[in-house]
Amino acid sequence: MRLEWIDDILAVLDGGSLARAAERRLLTQSAFTRRVRIIEDSIGATLFDRRRKPVTLMPGVQALEPELRDLSARLHTLRHTMKTASDQTAKSLGFVCQHALTTTVSPQVVLALTANGQTSTRVRSGNQDECLMHLISKQVDFAIMYALPGDETPEPGNAFETVTLGTDMLIPVATPNGRTKADVAFLPMISYPPEVFLGQVFARMINPRLPKGTTVSAIAETALTLAMLQLVLTGIGIAWLPQSLVGDHMSNGSLVRIDDVLPSQPLIIRMVRLSEAQSEHAEQVWQHLAKQLQLRTVGDCPPDAT
Structure with missing residues (x-):
């Protein structure tokens, strides 16, 4: 599970639609839609309910919101820590x-x-x-x-x-x-x-x-x-x-x-x-x-x- 995929899913939760999520992620709606399909294909599961307008997350995925937010925060912290450690090593x-x-x-x-x-x-x-x-x-x-x-x-x-x-x-x-x-x-x-x-x-x-x-x-x-x-x-x-x-x-x-x-x-x-x-x-x-x-x-x- 890639960090940017988690952030894409959270963007849909926060925005309430693919269009608003695309804006949050600084992508066009078509590019974001392609990203969404790549996420589903990679995981092997349907994450978005396309029967509803606007398209939103499946109820089971919405229920994972606390875990997704916690995982996103920890991975962002880890990435920052690793980058800082790398910079310090380079200057050590x-x-x-x-x-x-x-x-x-x-x-x-x-x-x-x-x-x-x-x-x-x-x-x-x-x-x-x-x-x-x-x-x-x-x-x-x-x-x-x-x-x-x-x-x-x-x-x-x-x-x-x-x-x-x-x-x-x-x-x-x-x-x-x-x-x-x-x-x-x-x-x-x-x-x-x-x-x-x-x-x-x-x-x-x-x-x-x-x-x-x-x-x-x-x-x-x-x-x-x-x-x-x-x-x-x-x-x-x-x-x-x-x-x-x-x-x-x-x-x-x-x-x-x-x-x-x-x-x-x-x-x-x-x-x-x-x-x-x-x-x-x-x-x-x-x-x-x-x-x-x-x-x-x-x-x-x-x-x-x-």
Whole structure:
């Protein structure tokens, strides 16, 4: 039973004749009469009493009016719901942020997508390797990750396309009471696992620049910057955290930066996607973000030319 057939029958009930029903259905009377015969032929039953003038529904069909109206309403609702779901799926978009950027950057990305008319956005978080795997497996449309100034794209070749969104600084911080711990040779530190990106940045760029004679002692280890932030706030040690993440804590005095005696490291914030043909919607979103998303630049990191 097709929805338009139910609506045709209800139009006859409401109009009282085929002529008035045809007007309600925006059809000529001859076209509507042909529709009526198609309905009867398809169902295999006589629905209209042609012995009466004007032609009207058979009494048994009239008795089904409550069921017909309920079915019509539910099918119209279902059709609208399915169309809305289809439209949302067509506009659905997902992205992943490196853990350290999820708190500071993803709200700005979602806000920019909302301003661009995006109806549904899925936000994921992971370490850099996980972000790349989400991209390669096409679970997300793009990723937002840190990179070191001058580094090439995340993998060799032309597999990825990148846009620089801003800069950040990885800086050593501690509570005011823990500030004095940076002046001694024994450095109590909350560290990153060596396999995660910021752990690699520390090993490659910061550790070789520590003051001569400094001994690092790992008090705790975590890959999650938010967890590391809470650990630093307890005063148990020093940690290197993105300046964008700790700015409010430095403003209210709960943390102090100690890059006057310990090294810091500039970071680039990049938006990354696969270098391949994109849907029209995905391309519009990418261009909109590349043009409109302006992340707050911190530190003295030089612009990236990539």
